[in-house]
Amino acid sequence: MNKIIVDFLEKALVSGYVSSVLVPSKGPDNTFPWTLVSDVSALTKAESVPPVMSVQGAKALASFTQSMTEGKLLAVMRPCEARAAVELSKLEQIDLNNIILLTMDCPGAVPLKEYRRNTGIEPDISITETIRPLCRQCTEFTSAGDLCLAMHGGLRAVLPLTPAGQELLDSLGMKAEPDTSAWNEWASSLRTEREAARTENRMSLKEAYSGLQGLTEVFSGCISCRSCRTVCPICYCRLCFIDMKDRRCPASSHLERSRSSGAARLTSDTLLFHIGRMAHMSLSCVSCGMCEDACPQDIPIGRLVSMVSAGTTDVFNYRAGSDPEDPLPLNTFKLEELHEYED
Amino acid sequence: MNTKTSVLVSESSIGDTLRDLLSKLLENGEVDSVFALRETMQKGRYCYSLISDPALITETLPFHPVMPVQGARALSNLTITEPLTRPVAALLRPCEIRAFVENVKQSQGSLENIFIISCTCPGVIPASKLLGEDREDVLANHDENIRNACRACIEFIPGAQADMTVLIASDEPHDGTVIYLNTERAVEIAGKLDSLSRETGKPAAELTSGILEARKNSLKDLMKDIPAPADGLQSLVSLFAACIGCRGCREACPLCSCVLCDYETARTLHSPELVRAEAKRKGSVRVPAGTLQFQLGRLMHISPSCTACGQCSDVCPVDIPVSDIFIRAANLVQESLDYAPGRDTDDTPPMATYVEKELLDITD
Numbered sequence: 249m250n251k252i253i254v255d256f257l258e259k260a261l262v263s264g265y266v267s268s269v270l271v272p273s274k275g276p277d278n279t280f281p282w283t284l285v286s287d288v289s290a291l292t293k294a295e296s297v298p299p300v301m302s303v304q305g306a307k308a309l310a311s312f313t314q315s316m317t318e319g320k321l322l323a324v325m326r327p328c329e330a331r332a333a334v335e336l337s338k339l340e341q342i343d344l345n346n347i348i349l350l351t352m353d354c355p356g357a358v359p360l361k362e363y364r365r366n367t368g369i370e371p372d373i374s375i376t377e378t379i380r381p382l383c384r385q386c387t388e389f390t391s392a393g394d395l396c397l398a399m400h401g402g403l404r405a406v407l408p409l410t411p412a413g414q415e416l417l418d419s420l421g422m423k424a425e426p427d428t429s430a431w432n433e434w435a436s437s438l439r440t441e442r443e444a445a446r447t448e449n450r451m452s453l454k455e456a457y458s459g460l461q462g463l464t465e466v467f468s469g470c471i472s473c474r475s476c477r478t479v480c481p482i483c484y485c486r487l488c489f490i491d492m493k494d495r496r497c498p499a500s501s502h503l504e505r506s507r508s509s510g511a512a513r514l515t516s517d518t519l520l521f522h523i524g525r526m527a528h529m530s531l532s533c534v535s536c537g538m539c540e541d542a543c544p545q546d547i548p549i550g551r552l553v554s555m556v557s558a559g560t561t562d563v564f565n566y567r568a569g570s571d572p573e574d575p576l577p578l579n580t581f582k583l584e585e586l587h588e589y590e591d
Numbered sequence: 592m593n594t595k596t597s598v599l600v601s602e603s604s605i606g607d608t609l610r611d612l613l614s615k616l617l618e619n620g621e622v623d624s625v626f627a628l629r630e631t632m633q634k635g636r637y638c639y640s641l642i643s644d645p646a647l648i649t650e651t652l653p654f655h656p657v658m659p660v661q662g663a664r665a666l667s668n669l670t671i672t673e674p675l676t677r678p679v680a681a682l683l684r685p686c687e688i689r690a691f692v693e694n695v696k697q698s699q700g701s702l703e704n705i706f707i708i709s710c711t712c713p714g715v716i717p718a719s720k721l722l723g724e725d726r727e728d729v730l731a732n733h734d735e736n737i738r739n740a741c742r743a744c745i746e747f748i749p750g751a752q753a754d755m756t757v758l759i760a761s762d763e764p765h766d767g768t769v770i771y772l773n774t775e776r777a778v779e780i781a782g783k784l785d786s787l788s789r790e791t792g793k794p795a796a797e798l799t800s801g802i803l804e805a806r807k808n809s810l811k812d813l814m815k816d817i818p819a820p821a822d823g824l825q826s827l828v829s830l831f832a833a834c835i836g837c838r839g840c841r842e843a844c845p846l847c848s849c850v851l852c853d854y855e856t857a858r859t860l861h862s863p864e865l866v867r868a869e870a871k872r873k874g875s876v877r878v879p880a881g882t883l884q885f886q887l888g889r890l891m892h893i894s895p896s897c898t899a900c901g902q903c904s905d906v907c908p909v910d911i912p913v914s915d916i917f918i919r920a921a922n923l924v925q926e927s928l929d930y931a932p933g934r935d936t937d938d939t940p941p942m943a944t945y946v947e948k949e950l951l952d953i954t955d
Binding site for chain 1: 623624626629631632633635636638639640641642643644646647659660664665666668669670671672673674675676677679718719722828829832833835836837838839842843850851855856861863864866867870871874875876877878879880905906907908909910
């Protein structure tokens with residue numbers, strides 16, 4: 249897969265249609281950092297679908313595209329990363345003008361901590377244990393962005409998904425219009441399998457961690473490191489609500505909490521942080537699983553937020569990352585709405 | 592020199608003795624609340640708790656070898672807005688006390704009304720090692736499994752802020768419990784505890800001199816083995832190549848108390864124009880930019896006050912030896928600035944202190 253993508257990137261760069269390319273590359277110590285490439289010679293190190301997701305592609309993209317000036321950029325990333333980029337464009341953190349997103353049939357990613365301890369692991373769709381829990385239940389594993397590299401159903405083709413994608417193919421003289429029916433069948437069949445896995449997993453999650461008691465239990469091990477927040481592409485606030493000075497409680501209030509409950513945990517506000525974060529970002533969650541990779545206490549945070557996100561997006565009939573024109577529900581005023589939730 | 596010190600002695604285990612002591616303190620109204628470790632609803636997950644109900648003291652695990660959150664960070668959370676007006680007994684390790692003293696100097700907390708019970712610290716085990724089913728084995732092999740920071744810790748006997756010190760790490764194994772009484776308040780409280788007998792004992796330093804030697808050797812190895820700036824930029828790049836920018840190290844660190852970190856401000860974040868210009872100039876550039884800038888920047892800000900607790904390494908999801916790097920730098924920086932973090936709240940932090948003539952040996 250890597251060779252086909254890198255050849256495509258090279259073609260696009262050499263043709264001058266794009267002036268730079270964003271792709272993961274092989275770095276020191278078995279790492280795969282994102283690299284912004286303007287010189288074709290640097291593509292020899294490109295590893296376009298690495299075994300791990302170390303930084304969410306949309307976060308890497310947002311770090312230098314809040315404004316775009318001259319030159320087009322071709323960015324290759326996983327479908328969930330491209331969908332996060334679409335959400336970030338709605339949040340004014342990425343200017344998608346002059347950015348073309350290329351995705352692929354994603355094989356999933358190896359859990360980051362496991363990979364760091366054993367760099368021999370290769371993600372294998374047929375061996376579910378090699379890929380992250382969230383990847384095992386992912387139904388959006390292909391067909392995102394402006395272009396998608398289809399590698400199943402007998403295909404090895406870059407398919408255009410948007411006019412911007414088509415324009416790039418046209419300018420490179422890539423005219424082929426392959427028969428995508430077998431590929432669609434493959435995707436549909438895998439989607440059904442994954443949906444079943446997801447339903448089952450979510451049922452177990454709900455059973456284990458429902459209600460306030462359940463939430464307290466699942467977050468028992470939380471040490472308030474905030475890594476889940478910092479690696480999340482959607483959490484872009486430099487000063488988070490939980491860190492604001494006016495939120496601090498005086499000692500007397502902690503003591504009062506301790507008196508009324510018998511004991512009060514310190515540091516405080518563990519649940520407040522997670523529930524508040526979900527209230528803020530769950531509508532744009534793309535179930536990428538970066539949070540779960542970063543959690544030092546093995547909390548199934550990605551699966552939890554993904555499940556909550558399914559519920560909250562349902563309320564607004566919203567799909568994160570699918571259409572750049574689809575406005576964010578929280579930013580959209582409607583005079584009449586949500587009557588079914590009122591008395 | 593008085594080589595004998597006042598101690599409380601009990602035949603019961605350390606856990607039982609301390610649980611008994613803490614219960615009595617609560618029941619007698621000597622303190623309103625106790626700050627100690629408990630196991631949470633999930634096995635292998637622990638938290639610090641402010642406990643007011645004496646019945647819950649039976650659940651505490653005094654000095655269980657884990658540090659889920661740095662004690663100083665928890666106490667800062669408790670006292671940053673205002674000091675405690677009611678007395679609280681707190682079980683803290685030496686490095687947590689030292690970090691909290693640094694917090695107090697920076698107006699991030701207050702020591703008022705906190706009765707500190709510390710210990711000669713044998714070290715803690717990284718929290719991630721206790722998450723699995725093999726946790727009993729890990730706990731049984733304590734010394735093999737402690738943090739690198741603990742292995743090289745030479746300040747495992749608490750300083751003057753500890754009212755009481757429990758003898759845990761000691762050269763000779765000991766049954767029962769020995770508690771040093773360091774302050775008048777400790778002696779006063781001890782007077783009311785009849786289940787414990789008052790004796791004189793050898794100072795803690797004498798009973799742990801072997802451990803100190805071993806720790807000093809480990810520290811020497813750490814100073815030698817960790818890459819130094821003299822090894823060049825490339826070695827630093829490799830060391831931090833795996834960093835994913837999660838900032839867990841910063842959030843876990845008790846000294847990193849800035850509401851908005853320098854490395855999240857608009858003035859330090861690299862502009863899109865700069866990133867793109869660098870990509871053009873060098874042919875390719877890693878993004879997000881600023882990995883080394885954050886790490887080295889934090890190293891520069893924190894090394895004068897680092898108390899070598901090792902919380903940063905615990906939290907790192909990609910096993911970068913952050914604490915080893917910081918401990919190495921801290922040792923060198925603190926020596927050249929002649930500064931001992933956590934020693935005394937009256938010591939002023941070197942970076943905040945103007946001295947007209949200083950560092951003449953390294954300036955022209």
